[in-house]
Amino acid sequence: MSAAVPYLLAAAVVMPAVMGAAILLTLRHRLRGSRLASLASCLALTAIAAALVAHASGGTIESYALGDWRAPFGIVLVLDRLSAMMLLLTAVLAFAVMIYAVATGIDRKGWHFHPLFQFQLLGLNGAFLTGDLFNLFVFFEVLLIASYGLLLHAQGAERLKVGVQYVVINLVGSTLFLVGVGLLYGVTGTLNMADLAVRVAAAPAGDQSLIAASALVLMTVFALKAAAAPLHFWLPGAYAATTGAVAALFAIMTKVGAYAIIRTGTLIFGADAGAAAFGVAPWLLPAGIATAFIGFIGLFAARSLRSMAAWSVLGSMGVLLAAVATFRVEAMGPSLYYVLHSTLAGAALFLVVDLIATRRGEQGDALTLAPRFCQAGILSGLFFLAAVGTIGLPPLSGFIGKLLILDGVRAAPAAAWIWATVLVTTLIGVLAFARAGSLIFWKSSTLEGEIPTRALRGRVMGVSAAAGLLACLALLSLLGGPVTAYADAAAAQLFDPGQYIAAVLGDKTGALR
Amino acid sequence: MTMEMLVASAIAVLTAAGVYLVLRARTFPVVLGLAFLSYAINLFLFAMGRLVINRPPIYDKAAEGYTDPLPQALVLTAIVIAFGMTAFVVVLALRTFLETGADHVDGREDAETGS
Numbered sequence: 001m002s003a004a005v006p007y008l009l010a011a012a013v014v015m016p017a018v019m020g021a022a023i024l025l026t027l028r029h030r031l032r033g034s035r036l037a038s039l040a041s042c043l044a045l046t047a048i049a050a051a052l053v054a055h056a057s058g059g060t061i062e063s064y065a066l067g068d069w070r071a072p073f074g075i076v077l078v079l080d081r082l083s084a085m086m087l088l089l090t091a092v093l094a095f096a097v098m099i100y101a102v103a104t105g106i107d108r109k110g111w112h113f114h115p116l117f118q119f120q121l122l123g124l125n126g127a128f129l130t131g132d133l134f135n136l137f138v139f140f141e142v143l144l145i146a147s148y149g150l151l152l153h154a155q156g157a158e159r160l161k162v163g164v165q166y167v168v169i170n171l172v173g174s175t176l177f178l179v180g181v182g183l184l185y186g187v188t189g190t191l192n193m194a195d196l197a198v199r200v201a202a203a204p205a206g207d208q209s210l211i212a213a214s215a216l217v218l219m220t221v222f223a224l225k226a227a228a229a230p231l232h233f234w235l236p237g238a239y240a241a242t243t244g245a246v247a248a249l250f251a252i253m254t255k256v257g258a259y260a261i262i263r264t265g266t267l268i269f270g271a272d273a274g275a276a277a278f279g280v281a282p283w284l285l286p287a288g289i290a291t292a293f294i295g296f297i298g299l300f301a302a303r304s305l306r307s308m309a310a311w312s313v314l315g316s317m318g319v320l321l322a323a324v325a326t327f328r329v330e331a332m333g334p335s336l337y338y339v340l341h342s343t344l345a346g347a348a349l350f351l352v353v354d355l356i357a358t359r360r361g362e363q364g365d366a367l368t369l370a371p372r373f374c375q376a377g378i379l380s381g382l383f384f385l386a387a388v389g390t391i392g393l394p395p396l397s398g399f400i401g402k403l404l405i406l407d408g409v410r411a412a413p414a415a416a417w418i419w420a421t422v423l424v425t426t427l428i429g430v431l432a433f434a435r436a437g438s439l440i441f442w443k444s445s446t447l448e449g450e451i452p453t454r455a456l457r458g459r460v461m462g463v464s465a466a467a468g469l470l471a472c473l474a475l476l477s478l479l480g481g482p483v484t485a486y487a488d489a490a491a492a493q494l495f496d497p498g499q500y501i502a503a504v505l506g507d508k509t510g511a512l513r
Numbered sequence: 514m515t516m517e518m519l520v521a522s523a524i525a526v527l528t529a530a531g532v533y534l535v536l537r538a539r540t541f542p543v544v545l546g547l548a549f550l551s552y553a554i555n556l557f558l559f560a561m562g563r564l565v566i567n568r569p570p571i572y573d574k575a576a577e578g579y580t581d582p583l584p585q586a587l588v589l590t591a592i593v594i595a596f597g598m599t600a601f602v603v604v605l606a607l608r609t610f611l612e613t614g615a616d617h618v619d620g621r622e623d624a625e626t627g628s
Contacts, residue, residue: 145601148605157613160613161609174598175547182561185558185584
């Protein structure tokens with residue numbers, strides 16, 4: 001089993017690439033074939049990710065040298081507890097979203113949905129696994145290029161408008177990424193993350209300010225991807241305008257930014273980094289708090305359910321970033337648990353809202369009164385659960401996540417700020433979702449008549465995909481013990497970068513230079 | 514004037530032009546600005562391997578020293594990505610203009626006509 005792990009590691013990146021190309025080349029106009037291939041790929045990725053999590057939970061860090069080029073020179077893929085967890089999260093989310101997309105027929109509304117979806121997974125998995133900073137840039141580009149295509153899927157004027165903004169802001173972000181990478185390479189002469197960690201820690205005093213500057217440039221880029229205020233403006237419009245299934249998948253995209261902040265912030269610019277040590281923390285904390293407030297207050301400005309879902313993604317990112325910004329091991333474990341929760345909850349909300357919008361005829365997802373619609377009973381229940389999950393009320397996992405975050409940051413100097421942020425934004429969230437839910441379901445139930453629905457797709461499977469994601473939240477709650485233990489162990493591994501460095505560079509750390 | 518000074522000024526001018534154009538609200542200047550920015554970054558990455566003349570990048574028995582080959586590989590990757598993305602943005606901007614009738618990046622309607 002453990003002998004196969006390095007190959008599984010490579011398979012998590014290679015398989016979506018091969019599947020995407022295969023669907024594009026051989027199954028181009030065969031809907032049924034590409035659906036089967038896409039679903040099979042998502043299922044296989046889930047199995048691979050589950051095996052990798054089982055392996056990583058033992059605590060060993062695996063590294064796979066591509067082309068067998070040794071670590072500081074070649075590119076490595078590295079598997080630790082955090083990256084295994086992110087892989088499994090991506091795979092589960094992708095599987096649910098794919099079932100939803102197939103069941104509701106959204107994948108017919110344009111060409112190349114399935115290849116783009118696979119390339120998106122390739123970029124995500126690669127970004128979570130790579131141990132090389134420039135390679136991280138390349139995988140960011142891969143996932144962004146695929147996301148441009150998915151965002152514009154099914155087209156329409158509104159989608160194109162936000163599409164231009166999304167593409168331009170991400171291109172500027174990519175440029176900044178290269179500035180940060182270039183600076184760091186110019187000072188240290190390496191791009192391997194483990195090697196960078198060693199060299200940054202050993203950098204002479206004269207180079208430290210340059211390293212600190214490059215750290216902040218890189219963190220700015222990651223904050224842009226994570227939609228931290230004041231770099232959040234692209235998110236609400238883009239997520240509200242795209243199709244429900246794509247928006248649900250994009251719930252993981254902001255987490256890639258958070259992942260990159262956590263990875264580089266603990267490994268390269270961690271406690272040993274001299275002047276650059278945790279240099280992003282004083283910027284990230286106010287940004288996270290502002291993002292949480294902007295996101296949850298934005299719920300009241302939203303005129304549609306989709307827009308509400310987008311703002312709530314922003315709000316939960318704020319809570320996450322504020323907790324991460326303390327850079328304390330006892331707050332990092334809860335943050336990782338909250339990453340799992342907020343991704344699944346955000347995606348579930350997008351799917352439920354999309355189901356409601358497709359059943360309300362011309363009213364769509366607007367926050368207006370409308371007569372009773374098809375499946376209103378079960379959808380009101382799902383909306384209630386998704387709202388409970390998003391806001392973070394018991395019994396779903398958001399409550400546990402927020403509670404653990406509150407407990408984890410207790411010893412941090414900014415604890416009072418984070419407590420106030422989490423508690424007040426939760427209250428705002430409850431008010432906003434109660435208002436929306438009572439308008440859409442309760443007040444509307446007094447109106448006469450019923451909205452006719454013609455040829456509704458995904459009556460069973462579409463609803464089950466959304467319900468499945470909500471079941472994952474319940475599962476996270478039920479398995480709270482083992483999952484938090486895993487998250488805490490992952491956090492402990494992050495704050496002991498020596499393990500990562502030893503796993504990548506081996507014992508020859510000093511011999512090579 | 515030294516070579517370092519010339520290269521640094523070139524990067525500075527390209528970046529300034531790029532930032533100015535990206536901040537314009539219409540798609541065509543924005544696309545040009547993105548192109549300028551990517552030129553600036555390519556030069557910058559190239560210079561990060563230090564400016565060395567008359568040295569080979571790969572192994573040579575007679576060589577006294579080497580120039581760093583890695584930034585050249587990075588620049589090549591960056592050029593390919595930037596080129597592809599520029600082509601994509603141009604098509605996207607054209608499509609948006611044709612569908613919405615406005616070339617504002619923020620999607621606003623055109624107030625003045627004929628300009």
